[in-house]
Amino acid sequence: MSQDTIAVSDGSGLEVREGFNAxxxxxxxxxxxxxxxxxxxAYMxxxxETDGLLKQRTSDNQSWIMVGTLDKTNWGLAPGGFGLGGLTQRLANNAGLDVRTSGFFSAYTTANGALPLDNYxxxxxxxxxxxxxxLAIRVSTCDLYVASQAGGVWSAWRKI
Structure with a gap:
């Protein structure tokens, strides 16, 4: 826990270094x-710790907005893996990235063995x-597929 200023004052070499470290x-x-x-x-x-919230300063630096809850996964905003749970283990693109680290992206996959091999x-x-x-949108055909998770159990992909 630290709330030292990020504006470091002039001083001796040691004082300036301590200011930067703080x-x-x-x-x-x-x-x-x-x-x-x-x-x-602005945007700080x-x-x-009083409210247990992560807050961000507004662009005009006049007030705080709540971002999320400090002690919750993803600040309590969404389940882990962008809401995909364990399914993200099966959604890897050609560069080895997955939805947990890159959000919305095109992937080459046969996730759950039910999607046709293609980019989505x-x-x-x-x-x-x-x-x-x-939702999985097949890039080559614009076909839509859906899978759902209820209580941690994923359904098979269905074309809609």
Whole structure:
């Protein structure tokens, strides 16, 4: 937890180095603390330990907006893997990336063994903490496929 300023004052070499180190700790910990950091900057992140929320400063630097909950996976906004759960293990593109690290992307896959071998754009749609749907758009034909997860169990892909 650190809320040191990121504006480092002039001083001796040691004082400046200590100032930079303190500023880096503040950045690395998202200015975490029970009180609002001072000074604030537009788009600044703050881990508010009083409310347990991650907050971001508005573009006009006038107020904070809530980004998510600190102690929740993905800040409580969506299930892990962009709402795909374990299915992301099967959705890898030719570069070895997956939906967890690259979001919406085109992948060459036969996920769950039910999609025709081709390139797809995947659109995950988290419904709640345990239920998810995903659309797969086949790039070559624009065919749409859907799979859903209920309570951690994925359905087979269905063409729609």
């Amino acid at each position: 500023a880096l700790v503040s950045l690395a910990t998202l200015f975490s603390g029970a009180a609002e950091p001072n000074p604030t900057y 992140l703050w881990a508010d 754009c995947f659109i995950p749609m988290p419904i709640n903490a345990i239920n998810t749907a995903i």
